[in-house]
Amino acid sequence: MSDVKEEKKNKNNPICIGLDCGTMHLCCARSDSEDVKITRNVFLPLDKDDIQITELSEISYVESSDGDLFIVGSDAFKYANIFGQTISRPMESGLISPKEIAAIDVLTLMIKDLIGDVKGQDAYCSYSIPAESIDTRRSITYHENVFARILGSLGINYTSVNEAMAIIYSECAKEKFSGIGISFGAGMANVAISYKGIEALTFSTARAGDWIDNNTAESLGMVANRVTSVKEKYMKFSGEVEVKNKKTKRVLEALYYYHKALIEYTVKEIIKEFDKKVDIEVDEAIPIVVSGGTSMPEGFIELFNDVIMTYDLPFELSEIRRARNPLTAVANGLLIRTKSDVKGMK
């Protein structure tokens, strides 16, 4: 009897999930938990002989019955440096990497671990996908379906939602979900223009954090990993940069130019795409909400503001603001969308 009651309760209160599948991070928000969990979307295949059992207790790893070992998440970075290896990334340029087909099982376990237990419960999940890119020819179909399969294999009902629309859901409730959401991730920049919760335009470009790192590294003859490390440690666009090392200063200088170039490129594309494709008459001023790991450095929004003010925009801009938490905004927005959808099913 109690089982029947429990089942009825589950049916009436299904678990809603928002899963942000980013190139650098996986982030999950669940309706039955107040925590939003985030992990690095990287792993490191290791030989079991290279590491002590005692060390393994302190890190997150995946072990197969064949004895294959994969260190996952942030620890993968640490051990990659120790062993002088390159980390594997299940995703590249915002999409599932076709080179890492073997990693799908590892990715499945990472997602399973991140989402947590849903056994015997009705679970609905919105997962993020990028929009079709305007400057590369990569299709998102494979990526979309791999994540659908992963969630299906975990017993979760799913739908895919544009990543930048998720930012609108998370950050633009006071504007009734009208606005422009921009997600500057690692692999891609995603843009969505929404009017009262309806997607008016979405697109992505292949220029984002990795583009900045790779170009900076190439310009200065460095390894991209090192540039990423300097960026995450010291990069800021306002205030004094407390760096004395000349080489690091040079990296920061180059990073500044590439960030500016990235913003300029994205703004130009927004104007171009808006002029070309947006049919609706936007009669009120709309905000731009910026999110994603690449927008994290202090002063990024001010730099964005400086750049956009030099352009004649085809819409009235109310303000430019950063998502309250650029790392979790997409997962948050996806959870809002799932809850809204589930409400509509009742």
Next chain:
Amino acid sequence: MITLKIRERGHMIEIPGISPFRTPADVNITHISIPLAISVLSSQGIEKFEIVSDIRGKEQVLTEKDFKESEDDNSKMNGRLKNLEGMLKKLLKKEASDLSSNQEQINDKLEKLELLSNAILESSGHRPYSETEPHIEELDTFIPEIDIEGITMKGKSGKKVFKKDEDDIDESADLLSSLTGGNK
């Protein structure tokens, strides 16, 4: 010595490498290119001439006919070259059409890949809950099966945790649902 002999009268000939001369004339052309001399003669319309070579008392006479034959050879050669050119053109055209048919094949395969990968949605136990998701009829062979039997996640979790604003999420979900009618 090589001597050019022209019997026709009234021509003023200028062959590079020797002094200009009037015909009829016998001119020493030992030190100039014979094809060059012949081309100058033909450009001036002189058809009758002889080229006499006298090397160690052994005399050899070539007339305009000898060179005409070689011109015939040239025209044969040109004909062959034209044939070859034609064949190459055909070959290039064929390769171009092969390329476009390859392109078509690739497009076909990509379309199939799209259809087949979408088939996962149908074949997996759990289905898309939104009507906007693609529905597939064919089975997929491209996306590898997910098999996590025998694979386990162990150790200390390296996840970062942030707190979310439950009320804000609920209010936003209500508003979105009222604006868009829930499941889109």
